[in-house]
Amino acid sequence: MSRSVLITGLGFITSIGNDAATVSESLRSGRGGMALHPLWDNPNIPVKVAAPVRDFTVDSPSWRDWSWPARYDVPRETLRSLAPHGVYAFCAMEQALADAGLTKADLGNGETGLFCASAGSAFMLHHHLAHARSSNFERGNPMGVVTSIAGTLNFNLAAHYGITGAVAGFVSACASSSHAIGYAIDEIRLGRQERMIVVGAEELNADTLLPFAPMRALSLNTDPATASRPFDTARDGFVGTGGAVVLIIEEASLARRRGATPYAELIGWGQASDGHSVAISHPEGAGLREAMKRALRDAGVTPGQIDYINAHATSTPIGDRAEAIALRTVFTDTGASPVVSSTKGLTGHGLSMAGAMEAGFCALALREGFMPGNAHLSHADETCAGLNLPRETLSVAPSLVLNNSSGFGGSNVCHVLRRI
Known part of the structure; x- marks a missing residue:
């Protein structure tokens, strides 16, 4: 390994x-x-x-x-x-x-x-x-x-x-x-x-x-x-x-x-299922929470070392709420405060291509030195309390990034990427 x-x-x-x-x-x-x-x-x-x-x-x-x-x-x-x-x-x-x-x-x-x-x-x-x-x-x-x-x-x-x-x-x-x-x-x-x-x-x-x-x-x-x-x-x-x-x-x-010039290193990933519903996320994001923990463990990093998270959040009431709760449990409750954003505010939801698309966005952010903001976010849901959700893109270079994806049946997958 x-x-x-x-x-x-x-x-x-x-x-x-x-x-x-x-x-x-x-x-x-x-x-x-x-x-x-x-x-x-x-x-x-x-x-x-x-x-x-x-x-x-x-x-x-x-x-x-x-x-x-x-x-x-x-x-x-x-x-x-x-x-x-x-x-x-x-x-x-x-x-x-x-x-x-x-x-x-x-x-x-x-x-x-x-x-x-x-x-x-x-x-x-x-x-x-x-x-x-x-x-x-x-x-x-x-x-x-x-x-x-x-x-x-x-x-x-x-x-x-x-x-x-x-x-x-x-x-x-x-x-x-x-x-x-x-x-x-x-x-x-x-x-x-x-x-x-x-x-x-x-x-x-x-x-x-x-x-x-x-x-x-x-x-x-x-x-x-x-x-x-x-x-x-x-x-x-x-x-x-x-x-x-x-x-x-x-x-x-x-x-x-x-002699290739890399964008980023993929240093870990994790997956877990909600085991809850054929179509709806677990109300507290149980599977995503475990997938994030497993990805961090596989990468050998702590929540406090993550600088930016590209959230899966698709703009649905139930899914976004579940992810916010999972993010708070893994990060906010442990004293970590990474920048969090969902680029789907700009792109829309690409269904099965979403994870690859957003991994590509993370690779660009790592090599070029920025963290995307939360487009169209005016009033954050109360479940997002404690999350660092900037509206505008930050011209700050992240070192470690987490990319989240969730699908029907409670499938949750997360990757950790590192700046070269």
């Missing part, structure tokens, strides 16, 4: 920017990605705000209608088996490889693995099934399965890039890409792989987002400036977003031999 694990490359396709420089500027300035967004053609639906990805058009079920920035060359044979969020993932992958100084030729020696996270594409699944049913299942798209089921990212990216190391997909709802990062850390620590690529991606369309409406999980606020406000007393649900984030994670000696 002495092998060190470094983040050496990042790729971003997000609502707050489609490259690391733009994302960093958005986090520093508090520029969000929310908009009144006509994702569904029904004025009776009360959900009006979303956080779209710009410069991509992937709202058709036919890949022939899609478009993306000209800098990316997506081969036709690859497009045919991609879902819309697979296009985001492909472009973020190209970014991350270039950022890390890697090429496709570097990935096929068995020492590089790929862990991905997405819920699949309900949009494409519904389209393909409707087509098959219209012919009483006598016809269908031969790529229908691989474009739509939850493993679509790992199927497509592993094949395109010729990756012959460990390849797997993770499905634990909003903790999925955080699980992918955690197990990627272990693959490298245990000597099974020298390099891991972690991908988180999701679509933003009616099929992905609106099933959350009957759960009363989505914000009904029609003002993009305040619809996503984690920890605020007036929060009423999350704002959906899509996109993709890719992290290149490498064993430290390999990174040094290559």
